[in-house]
Amino acid sequence: MTDLLRAEGLSAFYGASQILFGVDLALKQRHTLALLGRNGAGKSTTMKTLAGIVPARGGRIFFADRDVTHAPAYTRARLGLAYVPEDRQVFPEHSVEDNLLIAAKSGPDGRRDWTLPRIFETFPLLANLRSRQAGRLSGGEQQLLVIARALMGNPLVLLLDEPSEGLAPIVVATIGKVLRELGASGATILLAEQNMHFCSRIAEEALVIDRGRVVHRQDTKGLAGNEDIRRRYLAM
Template structure:
């Protein structure tokens, strides 16, 4: 399979503090890859660096074979890279439907597979809330909304940062079901999480990060039985 998104030797800083150290990862087309690690391991910084929110100090990032290392975030979005940050960032005074329509556009290849009718079918809970202000939604409802809003841009890759964080188990199960359905339909997803059990049911492969360095790579079926790696890097 083709690597749709690839980072090589990626290093990133916040001020004088280095957060990422020579991170390598590859996301293949139509696959779901989990980026796993404890809180503070460097997952969110990796996602921000891929999205262009945090500049890469060293290394290179390729998207669809194109070097996007110095490309600004809006250019990466136009190329089909959709980033859903961990703090959700809805437009609180706008309705659910308005939040979706704001993001509606054709994909970089001209496709418009994701439309409002398909969103309502995929996210039935949002259908009931379409006229509600986004700021009045629960955390779980907002998380579903920002995932749906990202899809309205018809992206080639979804970067999802901690989509299960702080949510009730029933909401986490709903989000997991949606992501499994997206994967089954051919979506390409990079999922950053510290909830390993959530990811094992969604992703085919996993990269484990610790203290800003990639320390392990394995398919999720193998990781489920790898007690040593789970204990050293993923136990809470």
């Protein structure tokens, strides 16, 4: 199966500090891949570099059969790469419905599989809150909103950065259910997380990152039983 998103030898810096060291990553179409690691391991920088927010200082990024290593973020978005940041970034004074409509567009292949009615069917909680200002939503409700907003652009790939962070267990379970349903429907997702338990029922495979380097790759079922890797790189 074709790699829809691929990074080869990816390096990135913040100022003079190198954060990523030769990261290799391959995400196949219609698969969900987890990027696991502790805080500060390089997960968010990897996601931002793939999205074009942090420039790659080494290596190459390929998306939808194109070299996008030096393409700006808006070009990658137009090609179908949707990035959902860890800090959510809703439009706080606009309603839930307006937040969704702002992002509505056809996908790069012209399809509009994700419409407002389908979003409200998939996210019934948002349907009940459609007129509420986004800034008045709880953290979990905002997280559902930004995932739904990304889908309104009909992307080819979803980059989700720490979607379960800081949320109550019942909200995490709701988000997990939504992501499993998206995966079952054929979505392609890269999921950056600390929470291996959360990822184990969503992703088929996981990369473990530590200090800006990929140190392990394994299917999630195997990783759940790999005590050595979990203790060395994932234990808090």
